[in-house]
Amino acid sequence: xxxxxxxxxxxxxxxxxxxxxxxxxxxxxxxxxxxxxxxxxxxxxxxxxxxxxxxxxxxxxxxxxxxxxxxxxxxxxxxxxxxxxxxxxxxxxxxxxxxxxxxxxxxxxxxxxxxxxxxxxxxxx
Numbered sequence: 001x002x003x004x005x006x007x008x009x010x011x012x013x014x015x016x017x018x019x020x021x022x023x024x025x026x027x028x029x030x031x032x033x034x035x036x037x038x039x040x041x042x043x044x045x046x047x048x049x050x051x052x053x054x055x056x057x058x059x060x061x062x063x064x065x066x067x068x069x070x071x072x073x074x075x076x077x078x079x080x081x082x083x084x085x086x087x088x089x090x091x092x093x094x095x096x097x098x099x100x101x102x103x104x105x106x107x108x109x110x111x112x113x114x115x116x117x118x119x120x121x122x123x124x125x
Contacts, residue, residue, distance in 0.1 A: 017125030044089035046119055047112040057110045061101065069123050074098060077118060081125040084115050 048054060058069075065074035074097070082090070091111055095102035101111075118124050 037091050039083070039085035042085040042092070044084070045082050046115045046124070048109065048116040050113060051120045052116050054113035054115070054120075057113045058117050061106055061110070062114065065098070069118060069121050077123040078121055081123050083123055084119075087115060087118065087124065 058066075062074075065072055066077055069077045071079070079085075088111060090098065091101050091106065091114070092103075115124060
């Protein structure tokens with residue numbers, strides 16, 4: 001019986017973690033975070049300036065759902081700019097169809113590179 005419950009839980013977790021599903025328009029707004037919206041731990045200025053490298057990292061991790069920062073499977077990041085803290089939180093915690101990116105998958109330095117590029121296209125306020 002315990003094995004069946006574990007399998008069901010594992011399957012539920014796996015399906016729940018799938019990022020950037022195929023139905024457009026069904027995602028939660030980028031302002032809804034799994035933590036309830038507290039961004040205090042994510043505050044601070046953007047710690048990178050290499051915009052070109054930031055674009056490469058963005059394309060690698062985010063570009064499938066937000067091509068050039070625009071809308072596709074994920075919402076446009078350019079149409080409604082966010083604070084660096086809010087974007088850090090979204091990246092780390094995820095929400096809606098976006099799964100979180102833990103430090104072991106996307107380093108803090110790479111998050112800052114992404115933010116540097118997003119600032120260059122006015123997606124950060």
